[in-house]
Amino acid sequence: MIKLGKPETVTIFNQRSLSTLVRAIKLSYCQFSLILVRCNYVALQKKVAEELEVANQLPLPIGKIYLPESITTLFTPIYLEFKSQSLSCLMVFGLESVKAIEQLLVATNQVRDEFRKNLTLPLVIWVTDDILQKLTRFAPDFKSWASASIKFALPPNELLALWQQIAQDFLEQLLSAKAEFISNQELALAPGCQRRQALEFAREDLSIDEINLEPSLEAVWLLILGRDAYV
Structure with a gap:
């Protein structure tokens, strides 16, 4: 748990997190890496993604996938989006709304090697605190590929x-x-x-x-x- 308090403190914290995210994407450019971004609020997720695009610090566009709640596999939509265009990174939103989230994470863990074999870009997955815990429980091998999650907060x-x-x-x-x-x-x-x-x-x-x-x-x-x- 992080006690941030004042709005200006949260602003500085989020700016540092954004810099960390940009650096992580750049370091993995043209190669697969898993980046977990922890943010509990959909509006803030959208705001940070927009700030990342406006900053224009990446050489290619940012891909985005919004998962429907009925989805049962993670790899397939990611791979199809990856093949459709050249991207600096691919961001995945909406895991917190997936109905069969436990089954999806178990399946993701089972096919984790497919991500490394087939993707050559950073994969940025937005997670809430709850989803991060479920990743640890149901997809530990997949999650182990990521460094510490990058957190964004609201004041x-x-x-x-x-x-x-x-x-x-x-x-x-x-x-x-x-x-x-x-x-x-x-x-x-x-x-x-x-x-x-x-x-x-x-x-x-x-x-x-x-x-x-x-x-x-x-x-x-x-x-x-x-x-x-x-x-």
Whole structure:
């Protein structure tokens, strides 16, 4: 756990992480390497990827793959994208949304040698804290090819803003439904859903910086938890 605190501290931390990522890609140019980037927030992942492109420090375009939740294999879509164009690196997003993630990681570990045999570029996989743990458990040999993960974080003010926005959207959706019941699954707030994960990660990150949610936001969290029993 990393306690970062002030927004300016987080900005400096992320700038260093971005420099580390650029350096890792450049060092592995035209050869396979596995780079794990740890970031719990989809919006921040997108922002960092855009900053990497705008910086224009790489000789060729950056390839991107957004995994559908129904995908069952990792190597095939990566290989097809690699063969379609010349790239500085290939970034993979969306592992946290894959439904059969454990099976996918086990299969990835079993065919890990195919990555080294067939790819000649750095493979940058974006992971959340949860996915990183699952990589260690279900694809340890594949994960061992990567050095320490490169982390990006959100400052406390943005974590609170994220919480407030999701809470506001949640309450507005409940009000608009009137007497009709809408499940957490339909609201993307069931366990494992993207918005639910964002709330959980933000809550944990805020606690690391010893920041508590406002009572109104804590009440929304308890309401979400209480609705889990209803499908």
